[in-house]
Amino acid sequence: MTTKMRAAVIDRYRQPQPTIQSVARPTMQPHDVLVKVMAASLNPIDHKTKDGAMRLLLHYQFPLILGSDFAGEIVAVGSAVTTFQVGDAVYGRPRKDRIGTFAEYLAIDADDIALKPKNLSYVEAAAIPLVGLTSYQALHDLMDLKAGDKVLIQAGAGGIGTLAIQLAKQLGAEVATTTSASHVELVRQLGADHIIDYHQTDFSTTLHDYDAVFDTLGGKNLARAFQILKPGGQVVSIAGRPDATFARQYGLPGWKVGLFKLATRQLTKLAQQYQSQYQFLFMWPSGTELAKLTMMFEQNRLRTIIDRTFAFEQLEQAMAYAEQGHATGKVVIEIGTQASI
Numbered sequence: 001m002t003t004k005m006r007a008a009v010i011d012r013y014r015q016p017q018p019t020i021q022s023v024a025r026p027t028m029q030p031h032d033v034l035v036k037v038m039a040a041s042l043n044p045i046d047h048k049t050k051d052g053a054m055r056l057l058l059h060y061q062f063p064l065i066l067g068s069d070f071a072g073e074i075v076a077v078g079s080a081v082t083t084f085q086v087g088d089a090v091y092g093r094p095r096k097d098r099i100g101t102f103a104e105y106l107a108i109d110a111d112d113i114a115l116k117p118k119n120l121s122y123v124e125a126a127a128i129p130l131v132g133l134t135s136y137q138a139l140h141d142l143m144d145l146k147a148g149d150k151v152l153i154q155a156g157a158g159g160i161g162t163l164a165i166q167l168a169k170q171l172g173a174e175v176a177t178t179t180s181a182s183h184v185e186l187v188r189q190l191g192a193d194h195i196i197d198y199h200q201t202d203f204s205t206t207l208h209d210y211d212a213v214f215d216t217l218g219g220k221n222l223a224r225a226f227q228i229l230k231p232g233g234q235v236v237s238i239a240g241r242p243d244a245t246f247a248r249q250y251g252l253p254g255w256k257v258g259l260f261k262l263a264t265r266q267l268t269k270l271a272q273q274y275q276s277q278y279q280f281l282f283m284w285p286s287g288t289e290l291a292k293l294t295m296m297f298e299q300n301r302l303r304t305i306i307d308r309t310f311a312f313e314q315l316e317q318a319m320a321y322a323e324q325g326h327a328t329g330k331v332v333i334e335i336g337t338q339a340s341i
């Protein structure tokens with residue numbers, strides 16, 4: 001049996017594109033499973049990692065295999081794994097120091113995976129882990145959205161937005177979202193109650209008395225989000241600057257906590273001015289939470305929206321397409337075939 005595999009590798013930050021190389025298959029720890037990757041989705045963190053934009057939070061050695069989530073089939077289990085077996089169809093988001101899903105094989109901690117929804121293909125399932133967990137953690141874990149709460153979800157047609165709208169509706173919330181005119185029908189079908197064409201209207205002039213904003217845009221849109229909140233409301237951002245509380249919980253050294261405190265001064269002031277709360281979320285891997293999403297997909301309470309799929313060999317085109325930031329739902333690359341297991 002060959003011990004090599006094809007993988008999309010970068011050898012330094014700001015390398016224009018990863019190259020597909022033949023590298024050694026990953027070795028397993030006792031709590032790992034080895035997965036034959038069938039499909040992996042693209043996420044903005046892939047190009048941010050490639051460009052070194054995450055360096056304050058994430059440290060990587062080179063060569064580095066890119067890719068942050070996947071769906072595939074287990075081909076080996078570690079000696080301490082009791083929850084999965086060879087042949088299981090699974091999906092997941094590896095922990096941040098063990099990324100590398102743009103590869104034919106992936107060794108991943110069994111705690112970071114769940115059984116893939118039976119009613120979804122590998123391509124459909126690969127579109128879920130990172131955006132599904134992020135949305136669940138923002139809307140359920142951090143915001144604790146309740147029936148009747150009003151939430152704005154920014155960029156409703158994106159990878160995060162298309163899933164977050166559906167999840168917020170499952171939690172019983174009233175959902176507003178921003179999008180382009182061409183995506184109005186899609187976000188309506190996903191459940192959005194109020195739709196704002198961001199090219200025509202500034203959301204902060206039309207929405208008010210909101211309980212929460214899920215910010216996926218950062219910058220001016222994040223600063224404006226506070227204006228639409230009722231007192232006691234909250235902003236959870238995945239695209240704004242990390243705040244000092246996050247930095248402390250993440251275990252960053254004091255100088256970085258200070259740096260983030262300084263960088264989020266304006267947001268802290270806005271939160272005080274509008275009697276609200278600002279939190280930065282850096283999503284975490286969780287097989288347990290992913291299993292909850294599996295159930296919701298199997299009950300047809302959630303669905304995936306896939307913009308385009310690309311072959312593994314077309315990764316460069318796929319990354320260039322996703323990097324434009326206008327995908328409708330997810331971009332997925334097909335890596336393996338069942339015949340090749």
Ligand SMILES: NC(=O)c1ccc[n+]([C@@H]2O[C@H](COP(=O)([O-])OP(=O)(O)OC[C@H]3O[C@@H](n4cnc5c(N)ncnc54)[C@H](OP(=O)(O)O)[C@@H]3O)[C@@H](O)[C@H]2O)c1
Nearest residue numbers: 044134155157158159160180198238281282283325326327
């Ligand atoms: N912190 C974390 O843990 C975490 C986790 C996941 C993602 N993120 C971050 O969250 C952000 C969104 O991720 P994603 O996967 O959803 O990205 P994405 O799929 O690439 O988002 C693309 C979508 O954004 C929409 N869009 C662009 N500008 C907009 C604007 N001004 N107003 C409304 N919609 C706009 C586009 O719609 P149009 O084509 O109509 O413009 C498109 O549908 C990224 O910055 C990503 O890095 C962070």
